[in-house]
Amino acid sequence: MTTTPLLKVENLRIALDGDGVTYDAVENVSFEIGRGEAFGLVGESGCGKSITALSVMGLLRRPLSLAGGKIVLDGQEIQNVSAAEMRRLRGKRIAMIFQEPMTALNPLSPVGRQIAEMFVLHQGANWTEAMDRAEDALRQVRVPSPERRIKDYPHQLSGGMRQRVMIAIALACGPDLLVADEPTTALDVTVQAEIIDLMAELCAAKGTAVLMISHDLGLVANMCKRVAVMYAGRIVESQVADAIFAAPTHPYTQGLIDSLPRLGERAKRGRQKLREISGVVPSIANYPPGCRFNPRCPAVTDLCRSVVPEATPLPAEGLVRCHHHG
Amino acid sequence: MAEGLLSLDDLAVHFKVGNALGGGIKTLKAVDGVTLDVKPGECLGLVGESGCGKSTLALAIMGLLPPTRGTIGIDGQQISGSTPPDRMKMARTVQMVFQDPYASLNPRQTVRRTLADPLRLHGVTDKAEVEARVIDMMAKVGLRPEQADRYPHEFSGGQRQRIGIARALILKPKLVLCDEPVSALDVSIRAQIINLLLELKDEMGLAYIMISHDLGVVEHVSDRVAVMYLGRIVEQGGWQEIFENPRHPYTRALIAAIPDPFHRAAIGANAKARGEIASALNPPPGCHFNPRCPLKADVCTAEYPAFGEVSPGHRAACHFRDRVG
Numbered sequence: 001m002t003t004t005p006l007l008k009v010e011n012l013r014i015a016l017d018g019d020g021v022t023y024d025a026v027e028n029v030s031f032e033i034g035r036g037e038a039f040g041l042v043g044e045s046g047c048g049k050s051i052t053a054l055s056v057m058g059l060l061r062r063p064l065s066l067a068g069g070k071i072v073l074d075g076q077e078i079q080n081v082s083a084a085e086m087r088r089l090r091g092k093r094i095a096m097i098f099q100e101p102m103t104a105l106n107p108l109s110p111v112g113r114q115i116a117e118m119f120v121l122h123q124g125a126n127w128t129e130a131m132d133r134a135e136d137a138l139r140q141v142r143v144p145s146p147e148r149r150i151k152d153y154p155h156q157l158s159g160g161m162r163q164r165v166m167i168a169i170a171l172a173c174g175p176d177l178l179v180a181d182e183p184t185t186a187l188d189v190t191v192q193a194e195i196i197d198l199m200a201e202l203c204a205a206k207g208t209a210v211l212m213i214s215h216d217l218g219l220v221a222n223m224c225k226r227v228a229v230m231y232a233g234r235i236v237e238s239q240v241a242d243a244i245f246a247a248p249t250h251p252y253t254q255g256l257i258d259s260l261p262r263l264g265e266r267a268k269r270g271r272q273k274l275r276e277i278s279g280v281v282p283s284i285a286n287y288p289p290g291c292r293f294n295p296r297c298p299a300v301t302d303l304c305r306s307v308v309p310e311a312t313p314l315p316a317e318g319l320v321r322c323h324h325h326g
Numbered sequence: 327m328a329e330g331l332l333s334l335d336d337l338a339v340h341f342k343v344g345n346a347l348g349g350g351i352k353t354l355k356a357v358d359g360v361t362l363d364v365k366p367g368e369c370l371g372l373v374g375e376s377g378c379g380k381s382t383l384a385l386a387i388m389g390l391l392p393p394t395r396g397t398i399g400i401d402g403q404q405i406s407g408s409t410p411p412d413r414m415k416m417a418r419t420v421q422m423v424f425q426d427p428y429a430s431l432n433p434r435q436t437v438r439r440t441l442a443d444p445l446r447l448h449g450v451t452d453k454a455e456v457e458a459r460v461i462d463m464m465a466k467v468g469l470r471p472e473q474a475d476r477y478p479h480e481f482s483g484g485q486r487q488r489i490g491i492a493r494a495l496i497l498k499p500k501l502v503l504c505d506e507p508v509s510a511l512d513v514s515i516r517a518q519i520i521n522l523l524l525e526l527k528d529e530m531g532l533a534y535i536m537i538s539h540d541l542g543v544v545e546h547v548s549d550r551v552a553v554m555y556l557g558r559i560v561e562q563g564g565w566q567e568i569f570e571n572p573r574h575p576y577t578r579a580l581i582a583a584i585p586d587p588f589h590r591a592a593i594g595a596n597a598k599a600r601g602e603i604a605s606a607l608n609p610p611p612g613c614h615f616n617p618r619c620p621l622k623a624d625v626c627t628a629e630y631p632a633f634g635e636v637s638p639g640h641r642a643a644c645h646f647r648d649r650v651g
Contacts, residue, residue, distance in 0.1 A: 044512045044513055044514060045512060158602050159602075160601075160602050161602075188375035188376055188539070188602070188603065189375065189539055189580060189583045189584070190375065190579050190580060190583045190598070190599045190602075190618075191375075191602055192583065192585075193582070193583035193585070193598055194598070194599075194600070194601075196585070197598075215513055216585065218584070218585040218586045219585040221585075222585040223585075252514075255514065256513060256514060259513075259514065259516065259517035260513070260516070260517070260542060261520065261542040261543055261545065261546035261547075262542055262586060263541055263542050263545055263569065263581070263584055263586055264545075264569070265545075265546075266545055266546055266565070267566055267569065267570060271524075271546065273521055273524075274517035274520055274521050274546070275517060276517045276518045276521060277514040277515075277517065277518075278518075280482045280484060280485075280512075280515065281512055281514065281515075296514075
């Protein structure tokens with residue numbers, strides 16, 4: 001890519017302070033997101049994907065802290081900007097949607113007011129004008145009868161409607177980047193499909209880039225052009241979304257894709273035993289030396305147990321962090 | 327009476343909610359007229375979204391909620407609103423594996439105690455025999471004998487679910503209700519538990535009711551599938567029929583909603599449902615699915631469709647069951 005990317009995360013390190021011990025919760029994480037591009041970060045719970053998102057938002061709080069690396073938004077380094085400056089960026093240039101809309105919304109404030117607040121804070125609108133625009137924003141996320149709904153409190157809305165309100169708030173000021181952390185995990189599957197379609201459509205229309213965080217590789221691959229897979233605080237593989245399904249290179253990615261029963265497989269090939277990934281996800285206090293996947297890897301060698309593999313480019317596009325490739 | 331292990335006949339479980347002072351008492355029809363049977367050794371997949379009544383149905387089958395209407399026939403025992411179940415006999419027939427292995431194990435009991443208590447309650451008093459059966463059960467679910475004296479917090483999520491499965495199977499039940507058994511687990515652990523459940527089913531000749539919203543899992547494990555929406559079964563049939571020739575628009579919407587890149591174009595985007603599941607307190611008139619349905623016509627708001635046959639063993643409650651697809 002010749003143009004400067006919208007977001008560039010370089011060698012990000014996030015430290016977790018335990019009692020007198022410091023752990024690396026995220027290590028050497030680097031990725032780029034182009035303008036208007038949807039990028040996915042996939043991994044299991046505890047792999048560091050959510051705190052990576054929080055660090056981009058400048059929302060890391062103790063015991064977590066940024067221990068190194070750069071976060072560059074549109075040419076400007078934002079990892080060390082003042083709290084006041086970060087507040088100006090948040091909501092205006094970068095916005096976030098959280099997993100559970102009930103806990104992310106203010107329960108004591110009508111949803112219209114929570115949307116209108118964005119226009120007042122970031123664009124200097126007065127409240128009357130802002131409330132009108134909030135109604136429009138609700139209409140855009142296809143909440144039925146928005147003129148009545150703006151007066152509703154979050155508890156009066158269903159889960160899907162609340163997440164629509166969250167999207168309306170996040171996209172209110174037309175941010176350059178939307179960070180979506182498991183935006184549909186708390187929703188039913190048919191509602192999830194609707195919300196994802198809505199997010200993709202609105203972001204495409206407004207030219208908003210998306211950093212999508214999820215444990216669901218299928219969901220991310222459907223929405224994003226490029227995907228990075230995280231395991232135990234490191235990115236182990238990043239590729240074009242379609243390629244990662246067709247030809248995953250890292251044993252962890254391969255294992256993930258093979259281990260899930262896929263619709264239509266049984267009809268084609270009969271019921272096969274699912275391929276298991278042995279062992280469990282290591283806890284942060286017990287990350288193994290070398291490649292962190294080595295205790296679970298079918299192709300483990302002595303090298304894997306001692307040396308951390310470097311990120312090596314793949315023949316086409318993408319990177320993989322495995323001694324057996326590149 | 328057929329040779330079925332479990333047969334539900336027009337089962338309904340209603341709850342009274344609200345109070346007489348504010349708003350009045352309403353009836354919540356959590357399960358409303360479910361007819362279903364499960365044969366020995368068979369796995370029935372039960373699919374539906376939150377609020378559709380799957381968990382209430384499971385609790386009724388367990389004998390933990392009395393039916394408001396209809397009967398539950400289970401291994402020769404008939405349960406209805408007026409004839410409560412014999413709890414001890416039920417426990418030897420039907421058991422349950424819960425969704426959250428962190429919340430469903432007693433944190434103050436060792437694995438040994440969790441597995442031995444049911445045996446003692448059911449009359450296995452010989453110490454050596456209890457011990458042998460506990461260790462044998464642990465081995466079956468992939469736990470080592472020396473782990474018997476540990477507490478739940480010393481285990482990972484996947485191992486805890488193994489303990490939950492061992493507890494369900496220790497009395498050698500005939501039917502096991504698995505309520506979302508893998509959805510609380512890490513993605514890379516799920517295959518282990520699914521494989522284990524299938525192995526144990528063959529080994530012990532168990533019948534399962536697999537409750538899940540993950541259609542990939544349901545297709546993988548089920549012999550037959552029932553789809554539930556707002557308290558009723560809307561479609562039921564062999565697994566292949568349901569997944570390859572779904573006749574209820576809700577089933578089609580569920581399949582269309584799966585974000586699977588390999589399956590992307592199998593069912594068109596127009597099969598997707600609009601909006602959200604209605605409240606069971608106030609279900610829409612006619613077919614409950616009509617406000618979300620892409621095929622909605624006048625007849626759909628006027629009358630609830632019959633649960634008609636599409637082909638032998640395959641039924642769908644849709645006015646347009648012969649036209650869908």
